[in-house]
Amino acid sequence: MLTLPEGIRGSADSRFAAPVRTFSRLFARYLRTGGALAVYLHGEPVVGIWTGTADAAGEIPWDADTAALSFSTTKGITSMVVHRLADRGLLDYDTPVAEYWPEFADGGKNSITVRDLLAHRAGLSDLRRVLDQPGDVLDHVLMEHRMAAATPDWTRGLPVYHAVTFGWLLGGLCRAVTGQGMADLFRTELADPLGLTGLHLGHPADGTTVAELVGPSLAATGTRLGKPLTAAAARIPVLGKAISSMHFPGGEEALRGPVPPLLSTENGAATGVFTADAIARVYAVIAGDGAFEGVQLLTPETARALDRSTRISPDPRRAFWHLGYHPLPTLGAPRGFGHLGLGGSGGWADPASGLAVGFVHNRLDLSLLPLDMSLLSVLLPTITRSAATPARPVRTARAA
Incomplete structure (x- = not known):
């Protein structure tokens, strides 16, 4: 096993010295908070490391069981629930959602399929069309009903990111099929079968330590300068859709405090609370042929179908998202797919090499959003190169 750098705890295979060093430098020089990285290769753990602290005061050490609010990393886990239901014949990707969820037929949505929801092509991304007041975002059952009654906009059929509504859409669909909310489905479909203790939707009820968000809690959209800029950008058709899919007045309040109000709701797009190891284990299922x-x-x-068509497509109707995941085209790690979350957490799998990765941390600085969203892309090249390094043979003593 590898001797870990100062401040890094856990264990790692000696072949993975490079990603361990990169992880250490990332936190020492840039993040300066707490976080964890887990890597599985052909179903075997090869990296399980963590560092830093789990609170703003810097008094609670991060440990192997510390979980973090992981925002859109949640979408990849929610998608796995859908794939479990499809695998058992309870859902079909190309069947209209309204056949399972009759209420969804309202607003001319009869032709929207399960595949459309997973590919962000439903035309239902705009929060301004479904929120009456900011507090509505915390009532997931109410919002599932609102999505069922909503009318698609001009982006129907185009891959426009459903940053928040993705969770309500798939939550309503899965509730209609199973009678269970998505938090329960995380447990019954994933956590229980895999024996996971670090996979939750919303605040865990089992006493799991949830890392406190550290850093500026107000986005640039909430500053004196940011508000008029956001309002102006929202009037630009394509850019406006991207902004309106995730920003709404008062939204920053849902991220404030040691226990953010956002954790009180079950949104399969944004409120996942995960350990790095739990994320990696779910993606190890994909990397391990199921x-x-x-x-x-x-x-x-x-x-195997999850790895089909996750590449950039010349057809704008099929670009980027495929069955809930997107490619992570990184120099040095061109293959694979998964889902990133706000601030840079993420899950990733490369079935061709048998790799599965989970990464979480608790720094949130939305003014550095573009840079933070590349954090996993910094780690992946070193992980893939390490995985390609032959394991050292075990030496045995010769017989006398």
Whole structure:
């Protein structure tokens, strides 16, 4: 095993010295908070490390069981719930959502399919069209009903990021099919079968330590300068759709405090609370042909379909998202797919090499959003190169 740098705890295979060093430097020089990285190779743990602290005061050490609010990393986990239901024949990707959720037929949505929801092509991304007041965002059942009654806008059929509404759309669909909310489905479909203790939607009820968000809690959109800029940008058709999919007046209040109000709701797009190891184990299912540690969570056919068409497509109707995931085209790690979250957390799998990765931290500075969203892309090249390094043979003593 590898001797870890000062301040880094856990363990790592000696082949993965480079990503461990990169992780250490990332936190020492840039993040300066707490976080964790987990890597599995062909179903075996090869990196499980963590560092820093889990609170703003810097008094609570991050440990192996510390979980973090991971924002849109949640979408990849929610998508896995959908794939579990599809795998058992409870859903079909190309069937209209309204066949499972009759209420959804309102507003001329009869033709929107399950695949459309997963690919962000439903034309239902705009929060301004469904929120009456900021507090509505914390009532996921109310918002599921609002999505069922909503009318698609001009982006129907185009891959426009459903940053927040993705969770309500798939939550309503899965509730209609199973009778369960998405938080329960995280447990029954994923956490229980895989034996996970660090996979939650909303604030954990089991006493799991949730890292406090550290850093500026107000986005640039909430500053004196940012508000008029946001209002102006919102009037530009394409840019406006991107902004209106995630920003709404008073939204920054949902991120304030040691226990942000956002954790009181179940939104499968944004309120996942995960350990790095739990994320990596879910993605190890994809990297392992649907199985992990002897548990066949998906059939091989379903797992392999997730890796199909996750590349950039010349057809704008099929670009980027595929069955809930997006590619992470990183220099040195061109293959693979997963989902990033606000601030830079993420999950990633490369079935071709058997790699699965989970990364979380608790720094949130929305003024550095473009830079932070590249954090996993900094780690992945060193991880893929390390995975390609042959394991050292185990030396045995010669017989006398």
